[in-house]
Amino acid sequence: MSRQAPTDGQVTALAHAAAAAPSMHNAQPWLFRYFRRSRTFEIHADFERTMPHSDPDTRGLHIGCGAALLNLRVAVAHEGWYPETLLLPDPTDRTLLTSVRLTGSATDESELGALCPAIHQRRSSRFPFEEREIPDPVREALSAAARVEGAALTFPASWHLREVLELVQEAEARNITDLGSDQDLARWTRIDAPSVGTADDGVPHYAFGPRKRGGKAPIRDFAGPRRVAGRDAADFERTPQLALLSTSHDHPEDWLRAGQAMERVLLLATLEGLSSSFATQPIEWTDLRWPLRDPVSGTGYTQMLLRLGYGPKGPRTPRRPVSDVLDIQP
Structure with a gap:
């Protein structure tokens, strides 16, 4: 019709x-x-x-x-x-x-x-999440959402989760001293934007979230070496719930499929009451991205690392x- x-x-x-x-x-x-x-x-x-x-x-x-x-x-x-x-x-x-x-x-x-x-409800949340596990049926539904779009979503646990967190820490340490990474960050962060209406892209300081005082959540500090007046510090979750999104191949078409799968997962997660953020630091380093892959299958290309959990929604970022x-x- x-x-x-x-x-x-x-x-x-x-x-x-x-x-x-x-x-x-x-x-x-x-x-x-x-x-x-x-x-x-x-x-x-x-x-x-x-x-x-x-x-x-x-x-x-x-x-x-x-x-x-x-x-x-x-x-x-x-x-x-x-x-x-x-x-x-x-x-x-x-x-x-x-x-x-x-x-x-x-x-x-x-x-x-x-x-x-x-x-329009989905927002990145760089705030501490609760120490509450995501139920298995919800995890299974999120994985199924990724499969519909031609990708795989897995939840690392035990030693694999520890290894992923170590890779994030290594990437963060590199980023601190890497001039190029800091240049990209400086271009796309808005330290002086007091409200949504003063910028139409990038990450404004009110969306940085608090500085991480403790916990193992892989939170990127968008402030970098720059100071943000009045920014608080907080303890984050000790056992973060991460999800690895991967594809069988690694070409532009696969990247587009990964983006669709990622967003389908995030929209469903939002409807399920979950908050989310990204931990792309190790994916930005070629030698750190490869070890992120599923240790059981040993195949696939990791395209995104998601942090999911129960916590406050992040603020709306500019468009x-x-x-x-x-x-x-x-």
Whole structure:
């Protein structure tokens, strides 16, 4: 059954939902283009928002754009259209990462559309979480959500969890003395932004969370060597609950799939009452990323390290105006 084409207002709302996705250092490295005639969205990479030291191969950029793609698919399905999706549709255009054509009725996408309320609820929380375990059925549901998008989600435990935490500590130690990492951090942190309205990208100081005084949670200190007036310190969880997201291969298409899987997991986690943050420090170092993989299978490529648990929601971080990232064509 054919549906009426979306209005420009609906197109803008769909792009707004897509742009609520998380991205490395909240760089928001995406541009959206919508073609009225074909009812098709395109997501392009904004390579001016790359991080040459922390993300030299743009893997993280692709993951962020993949998360935006998942949000777009969710919002499209929620509005009743079917999101016909192609990854990397034009090999001659490096910036064109995906196209999404609005077709027919989303009769088979009810589970996808049901995630829509979480799009604007999901926030990164860099605050202490409770020492309360995530129930097994919830973990299984999160893993199943990743599988739907072609990725694997595993929860390291015992010696593997200790090894992962040691790799995070090693990465953090390197970042302290690595000039390039500090340059990327300085570009995308907003020490002087007092409110959401004063910046439209990056991580503002009110979203840094407290300094870690104790505990083993792998929290990146976005302040780096810079001081933030009035910032508190806190004890974090002693036994953090981490999840490794991996794919079978390690190409741009896999990175886009990983981003979709990551966001599908995070949206479901939000609906399940969980808070979340990221621990990408060891993934940014080639020699530390490989040992993160599943020690049982010994295969796969780790794309993301998530911290999940029960705790306060993080503050809303700024977003670029939709008018800056959306171009509507005839």
